[in-house]
Amino acid sequence: MAVYTDVQDEALRAYLADYDLGELVAFRGIAEGVENSNYALKTTKGDWILTLYEKRVEPAELPYFLGLMRHLAGRGLACPEPVAGRDGQALRELAGRPAAICTFLPGVWPRRVRPEHCAPLGTALAELHLAGMDFAGSRPNTLGPAGWRPLLEACRDSGDEVRPGLIAELDATLAGILAQWPAPGTLPVGQIHADLFPDNVFFLDGPQGRPRVSGIIDFYFACSDLLAYDVAVCLNAWCFEPDFSFNATKARAVLAAYVARRPMSAQERAALPVLCRGAAIRFLLTRLFDWTHTPPGALVTRKDPLDYLRRLRFFAGIEGDSALGL
Numbered sequence: 001m002a003v004y005t006d007v008q009d010e011a012l013r014a015y016l017a018d019y020d021l022g023e024l025v026a027f028r029g030i031a032e033g034v035e036n037s038n039y040a041l042k043t044t045k046g047d048w049i050l051t052l053y054e055k056r057v058e059p060a061e062l063p064y065f066l067g068l069m070r071h072l073a074g075r076g077l078a079c080p081e082p083v084a085g086r087d088g089q090a091l092r093e094l095a096g097r098p099a100a101i102c103t104f105l106p107g108v109w110p111r112r113v114r115p116e117h118c119a120p121l122g123t124a125l126a127e128l129h130l131a132g133m134d135f136a137g138s139r140p141n142t143l144g145p146a147g148w149r150p151l152l153e154a155c156r157d158s159g160d161e162v163r164p165g166l167i168a169e170l171d172a173t174l175a176g177i178l179a180q181w182p183a184p185g186t187l188p189v190g191q192i193h194a195d196l197f198p199d200n201v202f203f204l205d206g207p208q209g210r211p212r213v214s215g216i217i218d219f220y221f222a223c224s225d226l227l228a229y230d231v232a233v234c235l236n237a238w239c240f241e242p243d244f245s246f247n248a249t250k251a252r253a254v255l256a257a258y259v260a261r262r263p264m265s266a267q268e269r270a271a272l273p274v275l276c277r278g279a280a281i282r283f284l285l286t287r288l289f290d291w292t293h294t295p296p297g298a299l300v301t302r303k304d305p306l307d308y309l310r311r312l313r314f315f316a317g318i319e320g321d322s323a324l325g326l
């Protein structure tokens with residue numbers, strides 16, 4: 001459930017008066033998502049998404065996120081485009097929170113990923129990376145390697161309640177990942193999404209009923225980091241079956257479509273296994289943090305950290321990039 005901040009009809013109408021979006025016809029809170037409050041708006045000029053940024057989003061970072069979305073949308077990527085008010089500002093305030101309206105994207109995210117989703121995903125990811133190349137802004141990856149040890153420390157006291165021995169296993173695995181992490185300057189860097197899970201990618205049926213990407217949303221973890229790390233996030237999030245087995249067919253489809261648009265260097269390919277381990281531990285640690293720090297009775301649904309322990313163990317057991325489908 002993600003409507004933390006209630007918006008009253010009156011307040012929304014007053015807010016919309018600063019835009020050129022016509023009259024409000026209807027609005028409703030969207031239950032999906034856990035970070036921010038989202039509302040679907042219908043006005044006489046179309047459909048929009050209103051987001052109120054909640055406490056996990058740092059207000060000073062919003063110009064980067066909104067600027068990146070505007071840039072990518074301007075390059076033709078199907079992502080939400082922030083809508084400016086009459087004064088030219090997209091970032092405004094509503095109900096005491098920073099707020100913005102973005103374009104509404106059609107389509108639905110895949111509840112069950114099929115191999116046919118994977119090539120369009122790989123293409124869209126490469127297009128996102130290419131479109132971001134000339135973006136002027138930058139933002140460090142606060143959930144990148146430098147953030148993992150502090151997260152693990154924050155889970156040290158209660159982590160083993162989730163699974164006995166978990167913290168010791170993570171201590172050892174993290175040390176190995178950090179020791180092998182690519183040195184700065186060795187791999188291409190750019191603007192990455194950093195959270196490209198199935199629930200952030202919308203699809204519509206394209207020619208012959210094949211799925212095509214109709215929208216990429218939720219840029220609020222986007223940052224400037226290794227492009228290949230974004231690929232590793234997708235291999236984690238899209239290429240495992242419900243029984244946690246790795247689906248090499250899906251991985252091959254993601255990678256082949258990606259490299260057809262943005263070829264990867266030999267160093268990037270060689271680094272993929274450690275990048276996959278890094279991506280697995282990132283989601284394991286943020287989930288473990290939430291699992292051990294969310295008060296009972298809170299409205300948010302906690303995600304199981306152990307799903308990512310399975311992935312981490314899989315990626316720890318592979319030798320080269322051939323097991324990944326390259």
Ligand SMILES: Nc1ncnc2c1ncn2[C@@H]1O[C@H](COP(=O)(O)OP(=O)(O)OP(=O)(O)O)[C@@H](O)[C@H]1O
Pocket residue numbers: 002030032033034035036037038049080102103104105106199200217218220
């Ligand atoms: N531009 C958009 N067009 C259409 N629907 C959107 C758009 N942005 C968000 N939504 C809807 O709102 C839901 C929640 O959005 P989002 O995933 O960005 O929420 P969040 O709380 O910020 O993120 P998180 O996934 O990190 O919890 C999406 O699943 C989708 O249904």
Ligand SMILES: N[C@@H](CCO)C(=O)O
Pocket residue numbers: 195197221283286287303
């Ligand atoms: N995609 C993340 C949550 C939101 O960033 C996860 O599944 O843990």
